[in-house]
Amino acid sequence: MRRFTVMAFLIIGMCASLFSSVDAREPDAVIDIWSGAAPGETTRHTGTKLARRANENPPATRVKDITRPQLQVFQPPADKRNGAAVLIFPGGGYNYVVTDKEGSEAAEWLNELGITAFVVHYRTKQKSPSTQKNAQLSPASERPLQDGQRALSLVRQRASEWGVKPDRIGVIGFSAGGQAAALVTTRFDERSYKPTDATDKVSCRPDFSLLVYPWRLVDDKTGDLNEVFTVSKSTPPTFLVHAHNDGATPLSSILFYTALKKNGVGSELHIYETGGHGYGMRPVENSDVDTWTDRAEDWLRQRSLTSAKK
Numbered sequence: 562m563r564r565f566t567v568m569a570f571l572i573i574g575m576c577a578s579l580f581s582s583v584d585a586r587e588p589d590a591v592i593d594i595w596s597g598a599a600p601g602e603t604t605r606h607t608g609t610k611l612a613r614r615a616n617e618n619p620p621a622t623r624v625k626d627i628t629r630p631q632l633q634v635f636q637p638p639a640d641k642r643n644g645a646a647v648l649i650f651p652g653g654g655y656n657y658v659v660t661d662k663e664g665s666e667a668a669e670w671l672n673e674l675g676i677t678a679f680v681v682h683y684r685t686k687q688k689s690p691s692t693q694k695n696a697q698l699s700p701a702s703e704r705p706l707q708d709g710q711r712a713l714s715l716v717r718q719r720a721s722e723w724g725v726k727p728d729r730i731g732v733i734g735f736s737a738g739g740q741a742a743a744l745v746t747t748r749f750d751e752r753s754y755k756p757t758d759a760t761d762k763v764s765c766r767p768d769f770s771l772l773v774y775p776w777r778l779v780d781d782k783t784g785d786l787n788e789v790f791t792v793s794k795s796t797p798p799t800f801l802v803h804a805h806n807d808g809a810t811p812l813s814s815i816l817f818y819t820a821l822k823k824n825g826v827g828s829e830l831h832i833y834e835t836g837g838h839g840y841g842m843r844p845v846e847n848s849d850v851d852t853w854t855d856r857a858e859d860w861l862r863q864r865s866l867t868s869a870k871k
Contacts, residue, residue: 652736739775
């Protein structure tokens with residue numbers, strides 16, 4: 562019995578080691594969001610990978626110092642594509658982008674549903690002074706919003722290239738990426754940068770939105786939804802997920818949902834009692850928060866945005 566126990570632990574350890582060393586799927590293509598330098602940038606750097614954290618199994622990849630934002634394209638097999646697309650905004654507090662746990666892993670899930678996915682490697686925080694012009698936006702969030710608006714227009718403009726329908730393009734965001742996605746979801750009537758070419762004439766309004774534990778949507782002074790999120794009757798339908806015990810308060814999702822409800826926008830909100838923050842699609846001990854993808858699939862199916870059968 563003792564020998565069996567030892568062998569079992571060895572097998573489990575080997576499996577865990579293999580799982581933690583598996584690299585994320587490589588994208589099918591990588592595309593620059595801007596044809597030249599992004600607004601206000603003097604460099605074009607795709608970022609630097611941070612050392613992986615020893616306490617993470619499986620680990621997560623974090624990329625900092627991005628000044629050349631890009632889209633990583635993940636496509637389902639040609640016979641499974643249903644014409645829908647989603648731009649994925651990973652989290653990272655705007656200090657870095659979590660490219661796998663909240664990026665390529667979500668892309669693979671969407672691909673299983675027949676949805677083409679684009680992971681947005683938006684610009685991260687700079688040490689240099691901000692060139693921000695919009696007083697409502699924080700210096701850290703303005704650049705991801707610019708990259709997000711441009712990326713949406715770019716995907717819509719080139720939709721036929723990826724077998725995507727221009728009226729079936731949505732966004733999903735995690736944590737700080739959820740804040741960026743919330744900005745893209747609500748601030749589509751006006752560009753956050755000076756338009757420069759034909760791409761900027763194409764609509765940057767997403768057709769639907771999924772916000773997963775969105776970060777800091779609440780005004781710290783008033784306790785209300787920050788007025789920068791201009792929810793209106795033309796805001797696209799939105800799916801929201803949060804955990805009750807999330808330190809990045811679930812009030813962000815609750816208040817955003819309330820604003821959607823008041824404006825008659827179709828939406829769905831799920832609050833799990835446990836789960837914390839930053840789980841992406843990965844399981845959390847003593848929680849079923851990772852089942853949010855099942856709820857999201859139902860929501861997408863109701864809108865004919867997935868070809869996967871239940």
